Amino acid sequence: MAEQEIAKHTKKVVRLFEKSEHGWRHKLGEMTLEIVTIVFAVTLSIWLHGLGEHRHEQEQVRHFLLGLKHDLGADIAYLDELNTAYRAYDANFEYLSKLDPRSAPDPEKFEKAFEAADSNYFFTPQTSRYQGFKSSGKLIHIEDEALLEKILNLYELQTEQIKTSEAGWRNRQNVFRAYVESSLTGDDSIEQHYQLVTAPKGKRLLRKEITAPQHYDRYANYAKLGAEIIKEIEQKYPDAAHEK
Numbered sequence: 001m002a003e004q005e006i007a008k009h010t011k012k013v014v015r016l017f018e019k020s021e022h023g024w025r026h027k028l029g030e031m032t033l034e035i036v037t038i039v040f041a042v043t044l045s046i047w048l049h050g051l052g053e054h055r056h057e058q059e060q061v062r063h064f065l066l067g068l069k070h071d072l073g074a075d076i077a078y079l080d081e082l083n084t085a086y087r088a089y090d091a092n093f094e095y096l097s098k099l100d101p102r103s104a105p106d107p108e109k110f111e112k113a114f115e116a117a118d119s120n121y122f123f124t125p126q127t128s129r130y131q132g133f134k135s136s137g138k139l140i141h142i143e144d145e146a147l148l149e150k151i152l153n154l155y156e157l158q159t160e161q162i163k164t165s166e167a168g169w170r171n172r173q174n175v176f177r178a179y180v181e182s183s184l185t186g187d188d189s190i191e192q193h194y195q196l197v198t199a200p201k202g203k204r205l206l207r208k209e210i211t212a213p214q215h216y217d218r219y220a221n222y223a224k225l226g227a228e229i230i231k232e233i234e235q236k237y238p239d240a241a242h243e244k
Contacts, residue, residue, distance in 0.1 A: 068130065072226040110194065111190055117206070151229060154225050154229065180196055
């Protein structure tokens with residue numbers, strides 16, 4: 001509509017140049033009026049286009065944040081499972097590291113614990129939605145700067161901190177694995193397993209596998225910040241409680 005108005009008034013300006021029945025003062029007045037009209041139409045067109053673009057951007061932000069809320073809810077539940085798993089790992093390492101080399105183990109309990117020492121479980125957050133929005137350059141459309149800062153902190157800092165803690169844990173587990181693999185001979189019997197676990201080196205490596213407090217703290221920090229982000233999104237879109 002605005003484009004049609006611009007075209008119409010531009011034609012009028014051109015025709016004013018071609019008219020000879022009016023003096024230059026009259027032409028100048030009419031031309032000024034038409035030019036002002038064109039400028040107004042252009043400004044209105046730009047403003048309407050910008051308004052429409054802004055609405056579209058904010059609808060994309062809304063869709064992204066509601067999806068992010070769903071992702072973070074899943075991540076928090078996942079972290080709760082991880083905490084439970086690591087507490088069980090720690091109890092297992094504690095049990096194995098305290099076995100007496102002079103005593104005979106409960107075969108079933110010991111073998112189950114020995115096999116569990118080779119288990120692991122790592123955090124895999126749902127980041128595809130965030131990474132897609134980020135790579136498309138749309139994060140800048142989130143107008144709530146405090147919320148954006150929290151989202152960046154979560155995905156760019158805290159996720160990497162968790163990876164670092166888990167990498168350290170994985171490395172310690174690999175050291176224990178290498179120790180077992182290099183020491184096993186023959187029939188891979190329960191007696192050999194018990195001997196390796198109760199040897200001074202085995203005990204030392206098992207104690208090192210007990211999860212560091214920082215590891216748990218980083219899980220807790222992610223869950224806490226994730227919950228804060230969820231709450232802020234819910235406050236921002238109170239009528240979209242069940243959307244994702």
